[in-house]
Amino acid sequence: MPKLIIDDIPVEVAPGTSVLEAARSVGITIPHFCYHPALAIAAACRLCAVKLLDGPVKGIQMSCALPAQDGMVVSTTDPEALRMRQLVIEWLMMNHPHDCPVCDEGGECLLQDFTIAGGHSRRRYQGKKRTFQNQYLGETIHHEMNRCIECYRCARFYQDYAGGTDFGVTGSAGRVYFGRFQEGALESPFSGNLVDICPTGVFTDKTGRFRARYWDYEFAPSVCQHCSVGCNTAPQNFQRETIKIVGRRNDQVNGWFICDRARFDKGYLNDPQRPREARLDGATCGYEDAIDAAAKAIGKFVAQNGAKSLAFVGSSRLSLEGMTLLAQLARTVDGARLCYFGDGAELAGSVAAARLLHEKNSAYLRDIEKAECIALYALDLMEEGPMLALAVRKAFLAGAQIYLVDGDPIPAKQKLPFTFTAVANLDEVPFEGGGRGVVIAGAGKKDADLLDQLASGGAKLVMLQPGPNAMAGGLLTLEFGGEAFSELASAGKIKGVVCFEADLPDGFNADVEVLACADWRTSAAAAKAPVFLPTTPWIESDGTAINYEGRAQRFRRTRVSGLPLKGLDSKYYGSAADAAAEHPPRVHRKEIPGGAERDAWRVMAQLIERLGGRTIEEPLTGRWSKLKDLDPEGEGVRVFNLLQGDPRTEP
Template identity: 35%
Template sequence: MVKVTINSKECEVEHGLTIIQACEVVGVEVPRFCYHERLAIAGNCRMCLVEVEGGPPKPVASCAMPVAEGMVIHTDTPKVKKAREGVLEFLLINHPLDCPICDQGGECDLQDITMAYGKGISRLDEYKRAVPKKHFGPLIETAMNRCIHCTRCIRFLSDVAGTNELGGIGRGENIEISTYIKRHISSELSGNIIDLCPVGALTSKPYSFTARPWELSHCETIDVLDAVGSNIRVDCRGPEVMRILPRLNEEVNEEWISDKTRFAYDGLKVQRLDRPYIKKEGKLVSVDWNEVLTFAAKKIKSTKPNKIAAIAGDLADCESMLLLKEVMHKLGSANIDCRQDGAKLIPSNRGSYVFNTTIQGIESADLCLLINTNPRIEAPIINARLRKRYLQGNFPIASIGPNVEYLYHVERLGNNPNILDEIAKGNHKFCKLLSVASNPMLIIGQDALVRDDSESILALTSKIAEKFNMIRDNWNGFNVLHKAAARVGGLDIGFVPSKGGKDINQMLKQAESGEVEVVYLLGADEIDTSKLENTFVIYQGHHGDRGAHIADVILPGAAYTEKYATYVNTEGRVQRTNLAVFPPGEAKEDWLIIKNLSQYLSLSLLYDSLFDVRKKLDTIGPQFRSVDQVVKNTWVPISNGKINLSNTPFTLKECNFYMTDSIGRASKIMADCTKDFYEHST
């Protein structure tokens, strides 16, 4: 610790902090534009000037000056005040008077700091310079006349996102922030530079001129478009979601979110299922709730239990899966599955299907082995955390799988599954690094678990984890990276076939042949729906997507912004969404639809409220009693008997990052991204 005096108050701060950080610790405000605690120090704006006794005669930039023992700092002297006023006067020489029409108005650092620290008048009357508008793609709107060259956007894309797509060109008054050659910013995290921009130079293109911040109501919730569970704030005006912003959570997403999380919200407004439907004479006809539930119940009652099946989709919440599981069991059917892709995960062994290291725990690892996964597409926030750890040094990363761009250096070991066997036996050159690592970790992608030999792959990775000291009391380096928000919750609840039940592949095969007569799709759209043409399909969901296209009965549900619901992210962290807007039309919360259907089926589900359902969830496992926390899992070795690996090389399923779910496929913004980033690149 270091003793310093700030504004006549003596205090102790950690050694190595800069003056601006020390001031934050003791609660003294220092204005800044270029400094950001998660980015490299630039020292561009000079707004954070302070006076140091016995130091340089001029004020110093507090963001770049480390504290020293006995340092005496003043942040409010006349000299500092005059320096800040001068800096603002210079910054505003070229800044246009756009505040009335600027989307940043009301949330602008330049506005706030000018009001608090500015002089109020300017002595300069030269013409303001003009900078041509830049085209950064369908997501980011630019007004580069407003740019104050803080370089936050450049540093974010270089350091955090790892794409190095922006830079400064020109010198002095002619400097411009540019992509060098005319191209769009392609990072999956590009929207974060909108939040980082302290002026209105970079704003959200889809949000442009649609609302003012003071018109919006805010709801703190979580994202479910991937399995990370990023913490977000949903801003609404009336019944409409206007924008989505990140919410600080150091353990999950820090203060970043992916572009899919941020911009897919317009998909919540279109192709919505807002009333019940029944197919009559080949056409879907809207009916009331009583008629649709009577019709669905009649069909289910007249079907033998072993010919009824239920599939939970990637956006299904824990409450609705729990109730649907109970309905199926009371009907006498064990044909339920939440693994739409057919991944061979072990439901009875929680440690074998979650990200045990935790997202924040990545920063404590000192080696990483990636097994047939591309975190950049599957979980951009986790990829950013891996890059953050990589930049700190002493973090070798290797991959077994196809060659993809990871945004950090990765040693490619090949794409043959037999490499896993070599490592498990200690015969591979990579074993040397594994054996000397203190906290090694491995990450298995979902595409490694949908193969015919996936059980052997899971058993081998378990052996590697045990052999190379990845499993200890204070460390667990065995990680499964999920893509779907509902997957871990479904496995926790046990939404998988019990003894004698059919899994997803058997259900689809028997539905195609007519052996399965009724299939209940709980928002399940990522399956081969062509195999359900010979069966009676009940679809419960919120969008007219693939499942609704082949449905005989449609039960309109609520999207994640329209209900209080529970989800479990890839690390096993239980999180809850909150209701930001009400569901459209006659749509209802998903658990309530299943509860109502159970009454028409003459089944007794003893839940009268969401509180009752959550009390039942609490009895399932400690994770549901510890919301927003990660529960440590007991490690149970995975044994498979004989290892039988295929010679088929690892491959990654072709995936459009922007359209992995029904909301993304309904979004025009995501369609524009697909057109710009996928169609133009091929």
């Protein structure tokens, strides 16, 4: 463990740690632009200069590229180092347009921060500025090349880290240009990370352009709900509208980055047509009236048809809190059926994962990155778990052999960022020794016996799920005996359903009566239900999700529920002039327009109470109670230890 002194502070760090990171570990920030922990060292910006006063190396050095060594005495405040950093900043700012007032990066720009910190405030250069022509890079990313400081972060991420081939660097010296040979939409499904990784405003989020400044946003730690990987995000909201979604670091799940679907697929969250008011027989009503009507309809149905004819149906869109209370609701109506999955194949796959995976054989991000042999088994990786493709690429660059087993054809626009060998079955994958092998199985097809055999030989498993919280659905199905809705309906075993954010199969049995539906989006079940209860989506809820590897993560409410102020219906404005100008309403109201939605688990809790059950204040009880205080800014915890001695066994 190298021991050194930085600004008179003794520091001990792991071998291979750079001086820059060693300084950061004791709270000393050394200015830098080109350095990023996820990328290879470039030492291109020359801003992280420090002076080494003693030790094996002396003089001015670039701290990002200098490994910490025993005996080093480092000064970040030496006049010679300070002067070099000031000159570097002045040089970088020589051609910069100084357009902070109209730059979307304002408030979260490293160039702003380090320019002020370096003491640069006046331009001495009086010549003509270098200028560039911007490119059209698609509908999601805006390009402003004149702001570039040539740190090479964008090209290093896009080409080296993400494997993109349609974007890079051309030119030389002061004419270096970062873009495409011909303008057009960026092809990489990870291109949105250019927005986060650029330390200036060269690449900004076009979908949220000119809407708000960084200090205007409401945001909180959240978890992406587009697939079962569970990437960490931080949605940024303004006036009840999600403007941007940015990645949040979690070294156990997604590293530093997120895919473009997680970043840009957010229109449904802001849709003013999203159902936001309780309805009874098609007419708007109070929320409590709707819950009373739902409870009355359930009681009447059970009295006429028996509890076994009724199914409470959820989906992987429910949080763990909602899933646990759905089981309690089904037990309150003694004998009612419980369904977390609409499709039988999805149920079988998630239950197989819940039974098979445990602490030792469940692979996570670092296991994939360090693997020597990886089999992609019957899946479309870019659709079912795109961020894992970057982990596979990292393993591939380190020499791992990649095999695509029984996979669907890879669409041209979703080219995998690594080379693979296609084989017909898993027997053709050479898992010699097994210790560094990983099988990544698709959400649909899971041969539990075959995968169990592989795991017993030492290979680790990734069993992607058909939805963001489907792993929790599989675990709770084993615990409470859930069934697949499609199989119950086709067999004529049920006559009525109560749906909670349920994704029922198209054309489900027309004879099945939908008594009530609680959801945050429209569906066939919602249209058929006489009682509709609007719920909050994940961005407006507190909850817990369990990803494909069994890792529980807490997400926080990032905005209050309600209609976005922009485009609000004129009936909510105080005057016609305000409505025409789209000015926020001047009328003070006690209730937020369209803000009647409630968390799904709270709706279930009220139904349980009305149906004769107990009052519920906390949904996570029993073995799940250990997750109540889970840190939403932490790395999450695997739930396997919670399940020891519990019903994850064969029935």
